[in-house]
Amino acid sequence: MYDAIVVGGRCGGAATALLLARQGHKVLIVDQATLPSDVRLSTHLIWHAGVDLLHEWGLLEAVQETGCPLLTGFSLDLGELALRGQPPGSTVGAAMAPRRLALDKVLLDAALAAGVELRQGVTFEDVLKDGDRVTGIRGRLQDGSAFTAHAKVVVGADGTHSRVARAVGADTYNESPKEAGSFNLYSYFTGVKLDGVEFFSRPERMIYAWETNDGRSVIGVIQPGGAPRPARDNMEAHFQSELAALAPGLASRVQNGRRDDEWLSGAIATFCRQAAGPGWCLVGDAGVTMDPITAAGISNALRDADLAAALIHEGLQAGHSLDDSLANYQARRDAVSVPLLQFAQEMAKLAPPTEDVFKLFMALASNQEQIDNYYGVFGQTVTPMAFFDPANMAKIFAAA
Structure with a gap:
C-alpha cells in the first residue's frame, strides 16, 4: 500500500512525487518509458512562476548546471513598436528553457533521492476501485506479466492523452479543436545571437526565439491552425521566407548560425478535464492542455504539482479527509488555469490587431x-x- 501512485514520471509527475516524498509519504512512480527520456514536441520555456518553484524546491542550481541559462531579457516586436520589460513579483526574476531530458532528470533524481520508488516499463491499463473510489492501478510489465499496486490516491500525470483520465471517466470542458488554435513550426540552432526571450508579433504570425541548453536556441514560426501548412520537404524554405519577410533582423542572425536538428511541427486540441475525484487527481497536461502559443505547459505542470501535493498531504493527515482536500483542487486549479487557457486560445487565433x-x-x-x-x-x-x-x-x- 502506497500513500500515492503517480502515473507518469516526467516534469509534473516527478515534481508531485518529490513533494509528497519530502513530506514523508510513501510514493510510487510508474511509467511506460525508460526515464529520463527526451520530449521532442516541447519548446521548453519555463516562465517566472515555474522558475520560482524550482528555486523554492532547491533545484534551480541543478537545472542551471545542465548548461541552461537564466533568461532575463524580454522583448515583443510589434513592427513599428517594441516593448521590453520584466514580469513583476518574481523571486528569481528570470525564465529558462531547459531541454526536457535535462529538466525531467533533475526532478526525477530529486524524487528518487527523497525516497520515491520508480517502476519503469509499466503500461497502465486501468484503475482499481472499491465502489466509486480509486484504490490503485493495474497494468502490464514489459514481459507481459500483470502488475498491480494499491494506494490512497492515484495521480494522473500522463499527458494530454491521459489513460488515467479515461479510466476514471474525467469530464472534459472548455474544449477547442486544434484547427481553432495555432500551428507551430520550429527547430534548434547554434551560433544565433539572441537577447533573452524574443517575440515578433505580426498579423496571423508569431515568431519566437530563446536559448536552451549548451548554447543552442529554439526558434519557431506560429500560424493559425486552420491556415495552409508547409509540406515536409518545404519547411526550410517556408521558415526562412517567413523570417526574411517578417523579422529580417532575426533572419540575418539565423543566417549567421546553423540549424542542427530536424524540423518539428504540430497543433493540438485544447481542453480542461475534471481535476479530481474519489481517490484520484490529474496534474499538468493530463488535466489542462493549453495552446502552446504562450509556452505555459511546463510552468502549469509545476504549479499543478505544487498545489496537488499540498492538498494530498493535507488530506492524508490524521483528522482530515483526502476526498475533501481533493475536492478543493478543481476550483483552485481552475481559478488560475482557465483564464490562462482562454488567454492562450484567444492569442492562438493570431487575428490582425483591432x-x-x-x-x-x-x-x-x-x-x-x-x-x-x-x-x-x-x-x-x-x-x-x-x-x-x-x-x-x-x-x-x-x-x-
Whole structure:
C-alpha cells in the first residue's frame, strides 16, 4: 500500500512525487518509458512562476548546471513598436528553457533521492476501485506479466492523452479543436545571437526565439491552425521566407548560425478535464492542455504539482479527509488555469490587431510599469483578470 501512485514520471509527475516524498509519504512512480527520456514536441520555456518553484524546491542550481541559462531579457516586436520589460513579483526574476531530458532528470533524481520508488516499463491499463473510489492501478510489465499496486490516491500525470483520465471517466470542458488554435513550426540552432526571450508579433504570425541548453536556441514560426501548412520537404524554405519577410533582423542572425536538428511541427486540441475525484487527481497536461502559443505547459505542470501535493498531504493527515482536500483542487486549479487557457486560445487565433488593440499597445509604450504587468500575464505573476480589468485599462489610458 502506497500513500500515492503517480502515473507518469516526467516534469509534473516527478515534481508531485518529490513533494509528497519530502513530506514523508510513501510514493510510487510508474511509467511506460525508460526515464529520463527526451520530449521532442516541447519548446521548453519555463516562465517566472515555474522558475520560482524550482528555486523554492532547491533545484534551480541543478537545472542551471545542465548548461541552461537564466533568461532575463524580454522583448515583443510589434513592427513599428517594441516593448521590453520584466514580469513583476518574481523571486528569481528570470525564465529558462531547459531541454526536457535535462529538466525531467533533475526532478526525477530529486524524487528518487527523497525516497520515491520508480517502476519503469509499466503500461497502465486501468484503475482499481472499491465502489466509486480509486484504490490503485493495474497494468502490464514489459514481459507481459500483470502488475498491480494499491494506494490512497492515484495521480494522473500522463499527458494530454491521459489513460488515467479515461479510466476514471474525467469530464472534459472548455474544449477547442486544434484547427481553432495555432500551428507551430520550429527547430534548434547554434551560433544565433539572441537577447533573452524574443517575440515578433505580426498579423496571423508569431515568431519566437530563446536559448536552451549548451548554447543552442529554439526558434519557431506560429500560424493559425486552420491556415495552409508547409509540406515536409518545404519547411526550410517556408521558415526562412517567413523570417526574411517578417523579422529580417532575426533572419540575418539565423543566417549567421546553423540549424542542427530536424524540423518539428504540430497543433493540438485544447481542453480542461475534471481535476479530481474519489481517490484520484490529474496534474499538468493530463488535466489542462493549453495552446502552446504562450509556452505555459511546463510552468502549469509545476504549479499543478505544487498545489496537488499540498492538498494530498493535507488530506492524508490524521483528522482530515483526502476526498475533501481533493475536492478543493478543481476550483483552485481552475481559478488560475482557465483564464490562462482562454488567454492562450484567444492569442492562438493570431487575428490582425483591432483598433482597440493598437490603442492599448500605444498606451503601454510609455508606461514601463504596465509593460511589466503585461509580461507578468505570461510569466504567471499577474493574472489575466487583473491586467485586463476595466479599471486597469482605464488607468493605462489615463496615464497615456
